[in-house]
Amino acid sequence: MDKTKKQAEKLFGLSAEEYEKISELLGREPxxxxxxxxxxxxSEHCSYKSSKVYLKTxxxxxxxxxxxxxxNAGVVDFGDGDVLVFKMESHNHPSFIEPFQGSATGVGxxxxxxxxxxxxxxxxxxxxxxxxxSHPRTPYYLSEVVKGIGFYGxxxxxxxxxxxxxxxxxxxxNILVNAFTIGIAKKDGIFLSSKCEVGNIVVYVGSATGxxxxxxxTMASEEFDLKKNKKRSTVQVGDPFxxxxxxxACLEAMExxxxxxxxxxxxxxxxxxxxxxxxxxGKGMLIDLDAIPLRTxxxxxxxxxxxxxxxxxxxxxxxxxxAELKAVFDKWGLNCVKAGEVIKxxxxxxxxxxxxxxxxxxxxxxxxxxxxxxxxKPQYLNKIKSVKINNxxxxxxxxxxxxxxxxxxxxxxKRAVFTQYDYSIGTATIVPPGFSAAxxxxxxxxxxxxxxxxxxxxxxxxxxxFTGGALAVTECARNITACGGYPAxxxxxxxxxxxxxxxxxxxxxxxxxGIKSAAVxxxxxxxxxNVSFYNETAKKDGDKxxxxxxxxxxxxxxxxxxxxxGSAVTPxxxxxxxxxxxxxxxxxxxxxxxxxxxxxxDFRQKPAGLDLDYEVRLQxxxxxxxxxxxxxxxxxxxxxxxxxALAESAVxxxxxxxxxxxxxxxxxxxxxxxxxxxSEFEQAFIxxxxxxxxxxxxxxxxxxxxxxxIKSEKIGVVEKGAxxxxxxxxxKSGKIKEGYYSAV
Amino acid sequence: xxxxxxxxxxxxxxxxxxxxxxxxxxxxxxGVNASFIWHKDEIKDLKKYDFIVIPxxxxxxxxxxxxxxxxxxPVMQSVKDYAAxxxxxxxxxxxxxILLEAGLLDGVMLxxxxxKFECKDVYLKTxxxxxxxxxxxxxxxxxxxPIAHHDGNYFATESxxxxxxxxxxxxxxxxxxxxxxxxGSNPNGSILNIAGISNAAGNVMGLMPHPERSSEKILGSExxxxxxxxxxxxxxxx
Numbered sequence: 001m002d003k004t005k006k007q008a009e010k011l012f013g014l015s016a017e018e019y020e021k022i023s024e025l026l027g028r029e030p031x032x033x034x035x036x037x038x039x040x041x042x043s044e045h046c047s048y049k050s051s052k053v054y055l056k057t058x059x060x061x062x063x064x065x066x067x068x069x070x071x072n073a074g075v076v077d078f079g080d081g082d083v084l085v086f087k088m089e090s091h092n093h094p095s096f097i098e099p100f101q102g103s104a105t106g107v108g109x110x111x112x113x114x115x116x117x118x119x120x121x122x123x124x125x126x127x128x129x130x131x132x133x134s135h136p137r138t139p140y141y142l143s144e145v146v147k148g149i150g151f152y153g154x155x156x157x158x159x160x161x162x163x164x165x166x167x168x169x170x171x172x173x174n175i176l177v178n179a180f181t182i183g184i185a186k187k188d189g190i191f192l193s194s195k196c197e198v199g200n201i202v203v204y205v206g207s208a209t210g211x212x213x214x215x216x217x218t219m220a221s222e223e224f225d226l227k228k229n230k231k232r233s234t235v236q237v238g239d240p241f242x243x244x245x246x247x248x249a250c251l252e253a254m255e256x257x258x259x260x261x262x263x264x265x266x267x268x269x270x271x272x273x274x275x276x277x278x279x280x281x282g283k284g285m286l287i288d289l290d291a292i293p294l295r296t297x298x299x300x301x302x303x304x305x306x307x308x309x310x311x312x313x314x315x316x317x318x319x320x321x322x323a324e325l326k327a328v329f330d331k332w333g334l335n336c337v338k339a340g341e342v343i344k345x346x347x348x349x350x351x352x353x354x355x356x357x358x359x360x361x362x363x364x365x366x367x368x369x370x371x372x373x374x375x376x377k378p379q380y381l382n383k384i385k386s387v388k389i390n391n392x393x394x395x396x397x398x399x400x401x402x403x404x405x406x407x408x409x410x411x412x413x414k415r416a417v418f419t420q421y422d423y424s425i426g427t428a429t430i431v432p433p434g435f436s437a438a439x440x441x442x443x444x445x446x447x448x449x450x451x452x453x454x455x456x457x458x459x460x461x462x463x464x465x466f467t468g469g470a471l472a473v474t475e476c477a478r479n480i481t482a483c484g485g486y487p488a489x490x491x492x493x494x495x496x497x498x499x500x501x502x503x504x505x506x507x508x509x510x511x512x513x514g515i516k517s518a519a520v521x522x523x524x525x526x527x528x529x530n531v532s533f534y535n536e537t538a539k540k541d542g543d544k545x546x547x548x549x550x551x552x553x554x555x556x557x558x559x560x561x562x563x564x565x566g567s568a569v570t571p572x573x574x575x576x577x578x579x580x581x582x583x584x585x586x587x588x589x590x591x592x593x594x595x596x597x598x599x600x601x602d603f604r605q606k607p608a609g610l611d612l613d614y615e616v617r618l619q620x621x622x623x624x625x626x627x628x629x630x631x632x633x634x635x636x637x638x639x640x641x642x643x644x645a646l647a648e649s650a651v652x653x654x655x656x657x658x659x660x661x662x663x664x665x666x667x668x669x670x671x672x673x674x675x676x677x678x679s680e681f682e683q684a685f686i687x688x689x690x691x692x693x694x695x696x697x698x699x700x701x702x703x704x705x706x707x708x709x710i711k712s713e714k715i716g717v718v719e720k721g722a723x724x725x726x727x728x729x730x731x732k733s734g735k736i737k738e739g740y741y742s743a744v
Numbered sequence: 745x746x747x748x749x750x751x752x753x754x755x756x757x758x759x760x761x762x763x764x765x766x767x768x769x770x771x772x773x774x775g776v777n778a779s780f781i782w783h784k785d786e787i788k789d790l791k792k793y794d795f796i797v798i799p800x801x802x803x804x805x806x807x808x809x810x811x812x813x814x815x816x817x818p819v820m821q822s823v824k825d826y827a828a829x830x831x832x833x834x835x836x837x838x839x840x841x842i843l844l845e846a847g848l849l850d851g852v853m854l855x856x857x858x859x860k861f862e863c864k865d866v867y868l869k870t871x872x873x874x875x876x877x878x879x880x881x882x883x884x885x886x887x888x889x890p891i892a893h894h895d896g897n898y899f900a901t902e903s904x905x906x907x908x909x910x911x912x913x914x915x916x917x918x919x920x921x922x923x924x925x926x927x928g929s930n931p932n933g934s935i936l937n938i939a940g941i942s943n944a945a946g947n948v949m950g951l952m953p954h955p956e957r958s959s960e961k962i963l964g965s966e967x968x969x970x971x972x973x974x975x976x977x978x979x980x981x982x
Binding site for chain 1: 758759761762765768769772773801802804805806807860861862863864890892894954956957960962963
């Protein structure tokens with residue numbers, strides 16, 4: 001017994017208590033097949049056992065939400081009989097072991113989640129985190145991950161329209177790859193995994209099952225030890241060409257109404273798809289393992305069940321429609337085999353070598369443990385204090401520092417990355433990557449549009465988990481509002497270290513609370529998402545071993561709407577002479593800023609808090625001004641502060657090189673020059689308007705500002721060629737532009 | 745003649761992914777009657793079509809070589825027959841690669857000089873405005889269109905190049921905003937900045953940039969539309 005138990009822990013990632021529980025449920029000790037199934041379904045990755053308690057508290061309904069969490073992806077009403085289906089998912093562990101295949105299959109997996117629902121994927125985004133830019137392995141991870149994402153998305157013909165790339169040493173030993181996909185479907189053409197009827201045939205479609213990805217879900221539910229390379233076989237291998245065929249075949253079969261219920265084989269492959277479909281439908285299944293198409297002859301039943309070979313789906317179809325279904329998959333050259341039947345009894349009966357091999361109770365398998373793990377306020381937080389600015393002498397050369405900031409890898413353009421993704425396929429991308437949010441139109445005949453944005457700030461979450469969680473939501477919303485859009489709904493990817501560490505669990509609990517608060521205030525329900533724990537790695541430094549943990553990294557993917565995609569406002573300055581305004585008030589919060597890191601070598605200080613009521617007013621005010629057609633550009637102030645917002649607005653104009661002349665009475669604001677220039681934890685925007693607006697425009701603007709109780713102050717004008725602030729900053733725009741576009 | 749009476753056929757291979765874009769643009773923007781041709785369909789005679797478009801994508805996953813497998817599919821034999829009889833065929837991106845592999849156009853495609861996939865807007869100088877694909881374009885016009893490819897580095901031997909030159913078969917070259925054919929404006933390393941060529945007879949053209957993604961103002965450029973307008977004009981005046 002001890003031997004099996006040990007094996008259960010080592011190979012299958014189950015704890016001793018979980019092993020006992022399984023034995024109790026079965027009334028005996030599990031065999032290796034059962035252990036395999038339990039380990040996958042009870043893994044953190046599939047069961048959400050540590051996070052469920054908190055995820056339940058998130059708002060999931062309201063607004064235009066049609067289907068919230070629980071299905072393969074969430075669904076939002078897009079009007080005119082259309083719906084948008086979206087989700088974001090992590091593929092961190094596989095991408096760290098094998099960055100090209102890991103990121104490629106991450107993209108492939110999330111797209112399958114979307115077209116499983118009957119929606120054609122129309123856009124991808126991603127959020128990528130790498131170790132410090134100067135770390136020797138970062139170029140390798142960066143280039144392979146980007147190549148993998150492009151490889152899969154480009155071949156599928158789905159544009160990759162945005163996202164973020166962040167470098168920080170906390171990811172040196174655990175990179176993060178979060179992939180987001182959104183698709184369009186007809187409201188009456190949504191397919192679910194919960195609709196199986198007794199007597200339906202269970203059909204296996206897509207690629208054959210191979211030895212790749214076995215124990216993938218379990219691997220993703222563990223930290224890395226010193227032998228990470230041994231886990232290579234747990235990474236799946238992607239074939240986007242097959243997935244493109246699978247996409248077309250599934251959508252064609254759906255259009256022809258040949259599918260009753262469907263689920264993709266993602267994490268834990270055949271295991272999760274069969275058990276989850278059966279469970280959600282309240283039914284059972286017969287599964288004939290002899291029918292499963294194999295790449296490797298002689299695979300054991302447990303290997304078939306745990307393989308995470310890509311590009312496969314499980315379908316329930318009416319008996320009499322199977323021939324027609326098969327004809328569709330034949331046309332696309334894909335496997336389509338009868339692999340079982342839906343039965344009334346809520347069990348799964350496995351046939352192997354023409355005999356009943358195992359019978360497993362669905363409820364026992366799917367109702368995994370749920371933990372309320374211990375929480376403890378992290379010790380380091382006690383040392384996080386507010387910035388005592390008088391202890392810091394203003395650097396002599398602020399111009400040099402400004403250049404350092406605008407060309408810092410986390411600020412500078414990621415053009416070298418996103419030009420490797422096809423972002424223009426689909427003829428729907430109105431605002432391409434590289435600006436606030438991506439703007440897409442519904443189709444060629446309609447200018448009705450939607451906006452997408454993904455991001456999060458792990459440093460602020462590290463310094464203040466609640467505020468960091470809330471900021472991830474408000475920041476996405478700002479980017480959407482700055483284009484003139486209405487934030488509508490979100491998906492989240494919660495990337496954390498081990499939940500068994502009470503301090504990590506504390507970070508998690510507070511970050512979720514922050515997300516919840518902001519999502520409620522902004523009325524953006526959380527309709528899908530995932531949790532990735534165990535982003536930590538055991539390290540050896542000489543004789544010492546230690547654990548390298550990522551900062552808590554909640555990432556939000558947000559959808560917004562806009563009536564006319566063509567009217568979306570872009571963040572860059574348009575013309576010389578336009579007037580520059582600061583919309584909102586500055587706090588001068590340097591804690592956690594890039595400036596503190598670069599100027600004084602320490603960012604570990606407290607950022608200001610977020611006023612969520614003010615945030616809502618501010619964003620509504622900005623949107624009203626945009627809807628009136630008064631604004632020529634709008635950009636939010638975030639990383640790199642007001643200087644960066646201004647400089648980016650100047651250099652990202654695709655057609656000209658612009659600059660600005662800003663003069664602001666900072667004494668009146670009660671700020672020091674560096675607080676004014678580089679404070680990034682602000683709730684404010686940089687906007688531009690035409691020179692000398694007429695009286696009507698002036699009075700209407702004033703009325704809007706008054707209605708929302710928001711201040712707006714003219715701080716300068718758009719100029720040609722140079723960036724000037726208060727006679728202190730004086731830089732050549734051409735040079736800055738060159739640096740901004742060539743740093744990464 | 746009404747545009748609706750013009751019939752366009754768009755070939756679809758497993759892995760084609762710009763087929764739907766070309767379809768939407770031809771039907772909805774230019775009002776042409778465009779329909780798909782499935783690669784396995786035994787359409788022996790394509791003569792009912794006024795022109796054929798071979799759209800972009802990753803036909804057969806671009807396994808082996810970009811366009812190599814599609815070039816050997818049944819429908820391409822029909823396209824060859826169609827072209828031999830003077831039918832108009834336009835290959836875009838992967839479609840250009842397929843036309844090269846099928847031997848309908850001269851030269852080969854190499855991986856981009858950067859060895860990376862490149863998606864961005866480029867400018868094209870129109871060198872020959874007396875073809876079915878460019879007859880509505882102003883002489884020497886500079887057109888803005890996006891590229892999105894990994895293997896767009898056109899190469900041909902010296903003798904082939906001089907042949908192309910004699911026949912005025914080099915239709916488009918990458919250039920800067922003002923029309924200057926410079927090294928800096930060459931996005932992929934193509935020899936002599938070549939972006940699009942035709943066959944000797946002028947009825948078959950391939951180009952790497954995507955005119956279907958630049959045929960509407962809302963997308964940032966309508967310049968690609970000139971190619972479709974030219975084809976329509978040519979067919980109407982024929």
